[in-house]
Amino acid sequence: MKLITSRDNPLYKELKHLASSSQARRKAGRTLLDGVHLCQAYLQHAGKPSLCLVSEGSQHHPEVEPILEKCEQQHGRCIVLPDALYQHLSQVENGIGLLFVIDTPQVAIPYKITESSVLLDNLQDPGNLGSILRSAAAAGIKNVFCSKGTVFAWSPKVLRAGMGAHFLLNIFENADLAFLLESARIPILATSSHATTRIYDADLTQPVGWLLGHEGQGVSDELLALATQQVAIPHYGAIESLNVAASAAVCFFEQVRQREG
Structure with a gap:
């Protein structure tokens, strides 16, 4: 896993913008999944995220380690952030430090409604x-x-x-x-x-x-x-x-x- 320690890192700047701006999320066609439960659900039902982010303090958490392992098995891109940098991306207070960056689905709207x-x-x-x-x-x-x-x-x-x-x-x-x-x-x-x-x-x-x-x-x-x-x-x-x-x-x-x- 790659470690990012500088707030001036271009990827970190991009992630911070994504985390703080609805307009940026819509424009990029990406969003953030914050927390273990959402990340688990995504892996189970949707597959590999575009990017997995984990705080240094949570990378060995028993709920986080299996998720990181699965991402790495799927050749997912994983980034470790110091806790202070991670907190600027997360909107969850006192949560487990795990975020997924995912592409928001672009689904064509059907012409007719035929089911509930x-x-x-x-x-x-x-x-x-x-x-x-x-x-x-x-x-x-x-x-x-x-x-x-x-x-x-x-x-x-x-x-x-x-x-x-x-x-x-x-x-x-x-x-x-x-x-x-x-x-x-x-x-x-x-x-x-x-x-x-x-x-x-x-x-x-x-x-x-x-x-x-x-x-x-x-x-x-x-x-x-x-x-x-x-x-x-x-x-x-x-x-x-x-x-x-x-x-x-x-x-x-x-x-x-x-x-x-």
Whole structure:
């Protein structure tokens, strides 16, 4: 493994820029996986990273050593950094010092939706997006379509919240949701607190597309008009609505319940 000790090293400067700038990550088509769990998940489901980075203090950690060994077996490029330099790349406090640099998948958006999918309209919060991806993967949904205004799915915060779900999904960014809704071959269900049909009364034994919207504004009126059906999640108390990630989990696992039952 190569040791980098200078903050003026060109590669280190490039990595620091990548770690601190969303624009740089998008432009480079690369992102960072921070921590043992994400790196393990990537090796298991996606393969070899572009670059493996480890802090000096963590290179002999019992959870890190097998990952480094596997990267080296696959002829991966591994770099050791002094702890002080490493900390400028990581956004995790008091974590185990391991980072992967990976290429973000560039997947062509299909023309038609034919299997259960999630369509996200202008979702803003990284934690919400990561949670939705995690729930979708756990519910057996494979495709997630993100509108142009939705937060970058491969940002470090979304990746941490997704806990490895990214590597089990096809994530399509900058998707034209209106076009996809108009050409969909399956029913599209939109969540709305004003709907009269309960989620539990909808037929979810068939493939459906789940249309979920902005945390405050919900799904846009334009897209709501294109949905096959609007459904509501009944709840008690004075709370107006559920968090979008919680709503998504209820919807996905009601579909699982109906299909299993």
